[in-house]
Amino acid sequence: MLYRNRMEHLEVPIIHRSGRVADAPIIARMARDYIEDGLRWTWRPRRIQRALLDRKTTVLVAETPRGPGMEIAGFGIMRFGIEEAHLSLLAVRPSYRRRRIARNLLERLESSARVAGMGEVQLEVRTGNDAALELYRQLGYREVRHLPGYYGGRESALRMTRDLTAEAR
């Protein structure tokens, strides 16, 4: 699959696959640098590894050829509950952003959630994270709660939800 930026020459081939235990250190570093930036690093390799081995959690990776191998351009982690799914993490490397990689990852995770019988997806996002807020709003997520000090008392979050039973956009 080719992912195009608005500028045609910036297309990159993307392959989606399930995360593997060997990905844990890379995903954890991406979580530290792009998601928990400025906060305490809580998604360390061990925690990512537990998510990778957890049957109720899906770890989806978007990777692209780089040099002789492949590079993880982005990933998403979603945990399935009884009726609700929770988006735990979602990140794309800066050099691959604005190519709809996050959008695609999230849509694929939502499809899995629907198949698993989930009626809703919940997530928390830092209040100042305009890029993520815009992405989630565009995908039909609505803010349902303001959570002051959610991130270790240092930063507040917005809880957002999307009703998966509503008609497809």
Ligand SMILES: CC(C)(COP(=O)(O)OP(=O)(O)OC[C@H]1O[C@@H](n2cnc3c(N)ncnc32)[C@H](O)[C@@H]1OP(=O)(O)O)[C@@H](O)C(=O)NCCC(=O)NCCS
């Ligand atoms: C938020 C993030 C995941 C978006 O990844 P991405 O692959 O660049 O996003 P997409 O290309 O799929 O964007 C889809 C839509 O979201 C919105 N969006 C994404 N990035 C945006 C930005 N920087 N500014 C404004 N809108 C943005 C746009 O509406 C975009 O559609 P468009 O490009 O057609 O205008 C990425 O910026 C990131 O990894 N940030 C750091 C980690 C993070 O914040 N994770 C989410 C919270 S856990």
